[in-house]
Every structure is written in structure tokens, then in C-alpha cells.
Amino acid sequence: MAGSEQHYTLPRGSVSKPTKVLIVVAPYYKDIADELIAGATAEIEAWGATPEVIEVPGALEIPTAIAMAGRMSDYDAYVALGCVIRGETTHYDTVCNDSSRGITLLGLQGFSIGNGILTVENRDQALARARVAEQNKGGGAAAAALHLLALSRKWGASKSGVGFLPVADEASLTGKA
Template sequence: MAGQSHHTLDLPAFDAPVRVLIVVAPYYKDIADDLVTGARATLDAAGAEAEVIEVPGALEVPAAIGIARAGGFDGFVALGCVIRGETTHYDTVCNDSSRALTLLGLEGACIGNGILTVETYDQAAVRADPAGQNKGGGAAAAALHLVALTRRFAKARA
């Protein structure tokens, strides 16, 4: 569409180390690998330390983040890919994984949601490509912005 623009915020700067857990569902391994590559590059650019864990599918990503919250991480990057199939399972996986991540966020977890929900494999490949739409990098940036916001308001309360 003509006139359409997208604005990307600069990455936040941190004066104390940032630890981020990337939780990825590698069901579509090549898509997941691209998402992780993009996320890692963004985290590296911000000087954040990253750890990666894998879970079986998109529905397990929020549960893993919930479990890992006690692990001393400042933020989390949720990555995976759900491609529409012939049944309503797609709707369940998309809605429930997203809802669970949102609920964790409302409880104070700093989460960037990079679980792709697409109609086709080709759509996923374009979105995951670190040199393209780089949705993994975008999810990592979102997590970093929430970490920065959390730290800002923690200082204000102190």
C-alpha cells in the first residue's frame, strides 16, 4: 500500500548485564534456525547474554518460559512457527500460545513473541529470514525494550 511505513525503535542501552532466554519450538527446523539467528544477532547487538532451549511445539513455549522465570533471566524470546493445516488445530495452537504469552507478560515477564502464525511455508520463510523481515530479531528487540522498561520503573520505585 502506498504511504505505508513501519517504524522500528532503536535498541535500548543497558548499564547492567542482560540475560535473555530464547525458547524455540523447532518443528519447522530451518524456519526456527533463522528465527534464532535473527534473535541472537539482535541480542548480541545490545550486548545481551543469550541462552537457547528447545521445546516440542508452540504450545510448550509459554510453559517453558513460566518454568524458567525462576532462572534469573531478565527477558524471554518466544520463537516457533505454526502453519495452517486442514483442521482447527491451527487456531487452537495460535490462540492458546499467544494468550499464554500475553498472560505471562501481564505477570511481569519481559517476552518478545516471535511465534509465526502463517498460511504457508513460504510466508514463514520470508518472515524468519534474518536478512528479510527478521521476526526473530524483532521479537528479541521487543523483549529488550520490556527489560529496559522494567528496569526504568524499578529504579523509579527505589
């Protein structure tokens, strides 16, 4: 059982400048979503960042909401939260695969996102993963987003003076027009 395994987690970091983190949650299973939000919010605040929570209808809408926020707002990082419990149809596979794919594609575009969408077989597995006192996957997703943001800020330093000069600038340096 995964709950009894020990896993390494990176040490908690902190932010050195104001940081806004958007938590996008699909509260289809409200009690599970509330636990995920509690864990994510506590982790974000422990880093010294500010969380904001918005709700969307379902897990499939989470990547779209994050993409919209990325274009239209000024968040520094994002946490995707929700729960998909296997049912009797293949809809489970579609929701799991497509929400994950959407989040991955946004991450590859440079968004700092922690994926805390639980994909489980039953409610007991979901609760064990969501509860702050147990596996705290909401907190883990928030930590992942903030660790990615820290890397983004580290590597996003100014690159002035690197590369080629435009032709006009080169002419002004040599005195040749």
C-alpha cells in the same frame, strides 16, 4: 504484501548491566526456527546482552517453559520463537490462540517477553518473515523483549520512603509507645 510495507521500529537500545535473555524455540520447522534464532541472537548481542537457547516440543509448550524459567532461574527477558503453519484442521487455531494467550498472560505478570511465534498460511510466508535478510521477526521479537526489559528496569527503581509507615515504626518516630 506485508514484506514491501515500511514500518517504524524503535531505535536499538543497550543494556547497562549484565543481561541474560532466554530464547525458547519450538523447532518443528527447523529451517525456519534456525532463521528466527539467528535474528534473535544477533539482536540480543547487539544490545550487549547474552542469549541462551532452549528447545521445546511445540509452540504450546513455549509459555510453560518461560514460566518455569521465570520461577526457577535468573533470566532477565525471554524470546518466544516458533512457527505454526495452517493445516487442514482447527488445531492451527488452538495452537495460535493458546500459545499467544499464554505469552500475553506472562507479560501481564511482569515478564519481559518478545513473541516471535509466526502464525502463517504457508511455508513461503514463514520463510519471508523468518529470514534475517527479509522481515527478521526473530530479531524483532528479541528487540521487543529488550525494550520491555528497559521499561521494567526504569520503572522498577527503589520505592523506599513511599507509602505509609507500619504502626510500630510510626510510634518510634513520635516517641509514643
